[in-house]
Amino acid sequence: MPRGYVAVYCGSRVGASPAFRAAAAELGAALARENWGLVYGGGKIGLMGVIADAVLANGGTAWGIMPQFLVDKEQAHRGLSRLDIVTTMHERKAQMIAAADHFVALPGGVGTLEEVYEALSWRHLDLIKGTVSLLNVDGFYDGAAELFARILADGFLPAAEKDILHVVRETEELLALWQRHSSE
Ligand code: AMP
Numbered sequence: 001m002p003r004g005y006v007a008v009y010c011g012s013r014v015g016a017s018p019a020f021r022a023a024a025a026e027l028g029a030a031l032a033r034e035n036w037g038l039v040y041g042g043g044k045i046g047l048m049g050v051i052a053d054a055v056l057a058n059g060g061t062a063w064g065i066m067p068q069f070l071v072d073k074e075q076a077h078r079g080l081s082r083l084d085i086v087t088t089m090h091e092r093k094a095q096m097i098a099a100a101d102h103f104v105a106l107p108g109g110v111g112t113l114e115e116v117y118e119a120l121s122w123r124h125l126d127l128i129k130g131t132v133s134l135l136n137v138d139g140f141y142d143g144a145a146e147l148f149a150r151i152l153a154d155g156f157l158p159a160a161e162k163d164i165l166h167v168v169r170e171t172e173e174l175l176a177l178w179q180r181h182s183s184e
Pocket of ligand 1: 010011012013041043070074089090092093108109110111112113114115
């Protein structure tokens, strides 16, 4: 049994930089090593496939949640520890949020952004307690970090909430963050 689950949002493509794929593989291996289960979109393609394969190759638990209409399009991963097929995108997101103790986005496209910002807004509303992080591989999330700072500076989020988003560079920072959070 994993000690808990981490929701990882990431691209259904691998992206232009080889660093993205490497970061997904490293995070997957780290999750397995540290006994965190992965809960993710359930696909076999893109960074989604890379992280799931890395978790499984290292003996970890990978749980996918996918709406029926994406099963063919995003090629549902058939080797997962668990694959739940749901009806809508909203159900997918709700189930991932309910299952996860922490939330992290690797580089990805509009779907990745939509999902991680939903988790962030739920954190803001205090509907979830887990940490929300962006793994800033190759500066991919520099713009998001800048926008978040602007939201704070312009008074759209109270200063007391400056830590609801963690922008980190290394997998190790995520592990330390989750560890700190569990011992609080
Ligand atoms: P992308 O970052 O666009 O490659 O998408 C990454 C993942 O997010 C894919 O599994 C998409 O199916 C998923 N996704 C995209 N839009 C949504 C949405 N509105 N709700 C839930 N998942 C989504």
